[in-house]
Amino acid sequence: MSDLRATHDIHTRRFSRNLGVALALTGLVAIILGLTVVKVKRGDGMERFDHVVRPSIESSGS
Template sequence: MAIRAEHEIHSRRKGRNYGVGLLLLGFIGIVFGLTVVKVLGLTDIRQLERFDHVARPQLEPGALEAAEQRAAELEATSNAEASE
């Protein structure tokens, strides 16, 4: 069955509804446009992963080396304690 206006509110609010529709379309356009601009602006696509708010040490320059160094230090400390 075809959808048809059954109430006077449909004609009374026609302009308002079209206005809201256009605003929503504009919002979609803005979000889409921003996404395109932001993604194309990335020098390294892996940077995109940082936007999921999850800590990724492997993405931080030097973080992996720092973590390995820290682990080595901890291991050395525990070995020294064990030998005592």
């Protein structure tokens, strides 16, 4: 357990930047989650064609 070392200077200097990136990414995740909840609750079409037969959307798509 003697591996503990003082925080390297660069970690201190980059802390605010890393924190900013972390908050931005967390915000993006929250927005994607929020959009998903809204669209699923409203019953938006969640399926799209992806090179396989999708009988569930073929009838409405054609």
